[in-house]
Amino acid sequence: MTHTRTALGISALIVAGCATAPPPPSAADLDRITEQVMKASFREQGIAKLDRIQQDQGQAACSSDTAPPEAVAKQIEAAAMAGVKWPEGGRYIGDWRVGETLAQNGRGMTWTDAAGAPSGGNCYNCHQISKAEISYGTIGPSLYNYGKLRGVKSVAAPESALIVQYTWAKIYNSKATNACSGMPRFGHAGVLTEAQMRDVMALLLDPQSPVNQ
């Protein structure tokens, strides 16, 4: 009797097993599988080590087609803003000519670049900047007349301070004002030096820069 019952129980299980396919993986399962796939699929090459696919909180929160919850976004922005290193001695503005060269330069930090080689700013890849350069990308907004449109008549004038500081923060860590900004964090990630950021600042804000003509 007991035996029959057990046998019946087992055959019932087998029937049930045949009739129903395993449930599809949950979203959490898929996240876990993806993590394993990422880990198994990449190898370090040149200067590009595997730590580059270890995401920080912001990268992880901005890795889907839906934006993170408002509270998470605010937290990422606050942490980014708190980490902005302001320029020494309040010197925000360098040479727009050097800034233009940096904006044109898309090199740096790939596995074919040498360790310690200076990086460009990659700016024209995504933005319109000066009117003269017609080969510009459109992933980011146009920055033509950036300073002029924001009323910057002199970068040193007190009324320019807010926009100057905002722009510095934007370049240093774009996530300070937009948690999932598509722009690299040039200061935070060490892509550009403080001196280079000053030059890019000049390109955008200096009334003499071709950007503001």
Added chain:
Amino acid sequence: MTARRLAAALLMCGVAFAAQAQPSTADGIARYREMLADGNPADLFEAKGEALWKQKRGPKGATLEQCDLGKGPGIVKGAFVELPRWFADTQRVQDLESRLLTCMETLQGLDAKAIAETPFGRGEQANMEALAAYVSAASRGMKMNLPQAHAKEREMFEVGKRVFFFRGGPYDFSCASCHGEAGKRIRLQDLPDLTKNPGDGVGFAAWPAYRVSSGELWSMQRRLYDCYRQQRFPAPGFASDATIALGVYMGVNAKGAESIAPSIKR
């Protein structure tokens, strides 16, 4: 017409053309591609691939003619537009290059791992490009139609979507940074939106492709490898699951798009 008069007439044509309203850069590139398409050097890779397919090679001295690309042993036509797909013998979802590796190993006795680790364009990797050109060309003009019937195919689509949106590296880039919206470009290069069907012969339906700038035939594996280089990521392994998952995601999104592979790129 004498040769001289012909030359003069041709010159006139050139002048007349130059005098026309300046075409946009995109128009110019499209026209350039059109002119090149007449003599797409991918044809040469295709011919080489066909010869390799039928040639007895490797320790086993076998051809690839019994290779099962998903539609049964030896069936090449129509296979490309249904890849990546699930293969019961390897218990894996495989893309074209991954499946070619399997056939080179099982049928010909070649070392798949060694081939996967060979730099692009060299040794057996150069043969791989030609084979990819040959197999894809046999589906030219057909519509992308990746199967999603198997649970693992659906799982790889979901994984591929996650890999596509995965942000990392010093620049915080993901595939979606450049290919997540329609109508965007880098410098003057138009970028297909790969989260949707980008249209006939665009994106996934355009690779493998002959690249004029480098004179090379790039498979989708090589295309992805260079995307990741520019994303400032570490290197994706050849035929790794991340690259295959991306293929499933892009390929399923492109359902119905006409394949023009192997195409020609700047």
